[in-house]
Amino acid sequence: MAKIIRAQAAKKSRVPSVPAKSAKKPPRKPIAKKPAKAASPPAAKKSPKLKPLKLKPWTSAEVYEAFSRFRKASPEPKGELEHLNPYTLLVAVVLSAQATDAGVNRATRALFAVADTPEKMLDLGEDTVRDYIKTIGLYRNKAKNVIALSAKLIAEFGGEVPRTRAEIEMLPGAGRKTANVVLNMAFGEHTMAVDTHVFRVGNRTGMAPGNNVLEVELGLEKVIPSEFMLHAHHWLILHGRYICLARKPRCDVCVINDLCRWPEKTV
Numbered sequence: 675m676a677k678i679i680r681a682q683a684a685k686k687s688r689v690p691s692v693p694a695k696s697a698k699k700p701p702r703k704p705i706a707k708k709p710a711k712a713a714s715p716p717a718a719k720k721s722p723k724l725k726p727l728k729l730k731p732w733t734s735a736e737v738y739e740a741f742s743r744f745r746k747a748s749p750e751p752k753g754e755l756e757h758l759n760p761y762t763l764l765v766a767v768v769l770s771a772q773a774t775d776a777g778v779n780r781a782t783r784a785l786f787a788v789a790d791t792p793e794k795m796l797d798l799g800e801d802t803v804r805d806y807i808k809t810i811g812l813y814r815n816k817a818k819n820v821i822a823l824s825a826k827l828i829a830e831f832g833g834e835v836p837r838t839r840a841e842i843e844m845l846p847g848a849g850r851k852t853a854n855v856v857l858n859m860a861f862g863e864h865t866m867a868v869d870t871h872v873f874r875v876g877n878r879t880g881m882a883p884g885n886n887v888l889e890v891e892l893g894l895e896k897v898i899p900s901e902f903m904l905h906a907h908h909w910l911i912l913h914g915r916y917i918c919l920a921r922k923p924r925c926d927v928c929v930i931n932d933l934c935r936w937p938e939k940t941v
């Protein structure tokens with residue numbers, strides 16, 4: 675019996691080697707496929723994590739209603755980054771990239787107590803700034819940027835934070851989101867800073883779907899009435915941070931759950 679089984683196994687093991695005549699062809703295929711496999715990972719990284727759904731657009735009346743409810747629930751929403759003036763707000767926003775507001779606040783309380791102007795920050799020097807912010811991710815590069823942007827503010831803007839998006843974007847470590855936050859919070863401009871929370875809410879609700887943060891920013895600016903724009907950024911960011919959570923949105927307590935277009939909402 676054992677011999678029979680061994681004989682059968684031996685037969686099976688020979689099967690793959692049967693197409694000996696075609697043995698010359700197969701090697702060409704793997705060689706041709708290798709470059710494709712090597713190229714695929716970067717392509718996967720570029721694809722957006724959250725693809726816009728094709729949802730029924732909100733009407734003007736619905737958008738007005740949503741922001742009226744946000745306003746009623748929180749008439750004066752506040753950002754959570756602690757700061758003392760436009761300069762410290764700018765520094766705090768630059769430090770907040772890939773970090774939580776709470777983590778930034780823990781570091782900047784002590785830093786801003788000794789350096790609340792570009793001049794004082796330069797006097798501290800990069801090494802000392804680095805020590806103050808070493809609990810924040812990417813702190814080495816951020817310390818460099820804080821010193822460099824402080825020097826640029828003194829050299830080119832008289833030590834003041836400029837009031838245009840283009841000028842703020844020129845500062846080391848500052849991008850479009852930084853500029854929008856500073857323009858909105860420090861100077862009362864009707865800008866819309868889109869972070870991960872606002873991006874999610876804009877897409878998920880269907881209020882301003884977009885493949886990237888700029889598309890969502892422009893979409894929100896287009897649909898939100900001017901009378902809400904001063905606080906719209908904070909309403910949306912706080913809504914995303916505390917209600918419309920990424921993994922388990924709290925649809926049961928959401929004030930716009932009847933307006934939201936998300937097919938997976940739980941109400």
Ligand code: SF4
Pocket residue numbers: 878879917918919923924925928929930931932934935936939940
């Ligand atoms: S209903 Fe749910 S998914 Fe829609 S906005 Fe509210 S919390 Fe987010």
